[in-house]
Amino acid sequence: MSEVNAQKAHYERILETYDAHYYDHWSMRYREEFIFDAMWRGLDFNGKLIADLACGSGQNSAALLRHYPEAKTRGFDISPSACAAYTERVGAPAYECDLTRSVAVDEKFDAAMVVGGLHHLVADLPRALENIASLLKPGAIFMMQEPNSRFFLEAVRNVWYRLDSSFDYANEHALDHDALLASANGRFRPLDVTYFGGPAYFGVLNSMILRVPLKLKPAISPPLMAVERVWNRLPGKWPHNVFLARWIRA
8 A cells, every 4th residue: 555545544544533633612712722813813815715735624714714704715635535524514625635746726826724734745745845836826825833843742752653543653743844944945935933832732632642532621621721821932942842834935
């Protein structure tokens, strides 16, 4: 089985459980406060065409459309089940594709976003970034949130990725923002980058990985998110599990 087929099979296998944990009420509360607010700050997507990369079942696009009801979105995902769920939820097309290989879409986009998807494309990140750039108009914004390889517990995370069947170890690892930008070969210029992510990132957003029962999340999420607000004020890269970057298509 090729790496891409193994990755597709892995995601198809965990999709139902993934959706239950990553898009429940408290995970969406986390996304709204700590991801979407920073990702979309100062931008207006009304009247714009947005590519949702590694779109999953469409929850991120649905959230964007609640904020910007006159925007239009398109999904891109390796999983046919996720693409079908995206179209059903969002009412827009979703393209089944592997971004490390080829993308054939006639439309050009005003913006693209990816939430935790690029680190699944480590088989060929330069090719993936080339394909993403080909989807975007000059001056379009590319927004991403990805695990930060400069995190002080990165060695622990690497062991965790290797041992835990929830991960597809051969096809995913945390990313270094600066190295990622360099691998884009001048196709993008950075707008801004911020580092965040502490206890609530793990306990709330990644409850599936920690095997936190969904019924416990209403009790543990409010205090964890309160700690997260303080944690995110820590300076530097090393305390933070993820980065959020916005680039401009050159």
